[in-house]
Amino acid sequence: MHSNKYITVYTVAMTLIVSVVLAIIVTGLRPAHEANEAVFKKRDILSAIKNELPVDLESISDQEVLSLFNERIEQVTLDANGQPVEGVKAETIDMAKEEKKPEAERLYPMYIYKGEKSTFYLVSVRGNGLWDKIWGTIALQDDFNTIAGVSFDHVTETAGLGAEIKDSPAFKQQFVGKKIYNDENEFVSVAVVKGGIKKPEHQVDAIAGATITSNGVTEMMENGLEVYLPYFESKKNK
């Protein structure tokens, strides 16, 4: 049996050693963490238009992702009324944090990709899946109507069902070429529907067995794109 004094000294010493060593390791690795996080986010944004990129996104290095992003992308930050805001870089906006703010104070990121032939407008959307949050990037062509590509991600949708919104290339491919405005020039968004598409311009097929996640995507697209509409209108009129 050890004395109480021994135990106290032992505990204090152990706590000190462990926290100091961990603090050193974490401080050393933090720059790498931050760099990784930035690359991860940029790769994710670019993946919405991966068919339009001059390179294969999956095979290029982190460094190339950064230079591609910096060269080709112009960042715009919008306020809740769709007006550009100065002084805030779009890539620093964390949609999860914006969601917690009152609606009128939220900021929305917009990435304008200037390719050799065409320009794409990439916007971020966020909503609810079955278990937790889902989010994504929607790329529009410069008519502000035709979708050029999408990418989705999620916290923890069911693997094989809801998670297919991220994992299935076929699901995402369906969105390409869909229109977010109808012929009367009203905003209708693009819906994910079960059991047969009736309006091929505005609907895509749902994932079997993942109704809630699919509905979540529909809702997210509608609410998410809506905030960007004033900006689209102002650009279109120019």
Added chain:
Amino acid sequence: MAEVETKVAQEKEPLFGKKERQLIIDPLNDNNPITVQVLGICSALAVTTLVKPAIIMALSATFVIAFANLTISLLRKGIPKQIRMIVQLVVIAFLVTVVEQVLKAANYPIWKQLSVYIGLIITNCIVMGRLEAFAMANKPWRSFLDGLGNGAGYGIILIIVAAARELFGKGSLMGFNIIGNSSQYLIDTTTNSFFSWYMPNNVMVLPAAALFVIGVIIWVQRARNQKLIDVS
């Protein structure tokens, strides 16, 4: 992976007598931590939809088990009895934090994918179980080997389960397309081909499938090795 370790073990004869070799080989089959000792199942289920994260998880867990065993074995004479559990847990949690931080710096996408499950290595009962049952009573080198063996035994099951689930659920292995409904796959199952009867089995991707696969592994293992059969 496990075979590689045992080969290395055989080369350095003086450090690896028969007993030492047994420490590594036993947990691979007869005394497997998952299928025989029934420890550390939580993470076996959650991270086994794809092979790649399963391998990373297996390596992380092996690292933690081996080094926790080593550390506790080195400290075993000085640890006050009353706070033994807490000391063990702090050592484990420390090692897990190191693994998590290194993984976050080395491979961010995998880190994101494994998320809370890396943290749950702390409560993986294999680690605590080995510390209590082995490291507290054995010399450092043998404890370290015991950790490696148990880590490998755990990893082998993890990888078998993941391989079965990825192959039958997604039709791929390690991300290579093996069997599926397009020409990108090695075995093409589009309507006109010979394999058109095959459909990827989506059930395998669901969490419950991991339990079925482990159940079947246990069945096979016990059918071959009758002495493991549960008599109760």
Added chain:
Amino acid sequence: MGDLLNIFLKSVFIENMVLAYFLGMCSFLAVSKSVKTAVGLGAAVIFVLTLTVPINWVINEMVLGPNGIFKTDLTFLRFILFIATIAASVQLVEMVVEKFSPALYSALGIFLPLITVNCAILGGALFMVAREYDFAEATTFGFGSGVGFFIAIVVMAAIREKIRYSAVPAPLRGLGIAFILTGLMGMAFMSLMGINPANYMN
């Protein structure tokens, strides 16, 4: 109030710790051989989860977070502090119960040390952080997850008591069939997912 009820129902049935996330499987399988011991472990888990999730919430907010007492981001110490809190509170509970209620101690006592290394307890704390609950939500979530574990383990024990009389192939007896049963239960519980209790209120 509706939100809390929602979180409670979700954590009990829909996002059940054992059957939806497969956490706490070790003790779930080891202690589900008879209903009596299963009730004991289940009760102990409810108790410990209801206690430790809020405590860990306080630690996460007040000590580790950037707004805590140290004003810096200490989240890398999260694992260590969480597990230490869990171990310490389990030990404390054990001592208190032993002193004041020997009857309860003889019923729960042997399960308490087991609980420290139950993934469901640490998992509860980590999920609570990942989902950004506030204090009341975290407490409800802890209690609900405990109840979910209780239901799962008692049901499982009842099935295993019956299955002893069935003609299960010898190599599958015991552990093997328990795995497959849990899988089937998990799939049954999956049919509850997607039900959002909030839709049925008001």
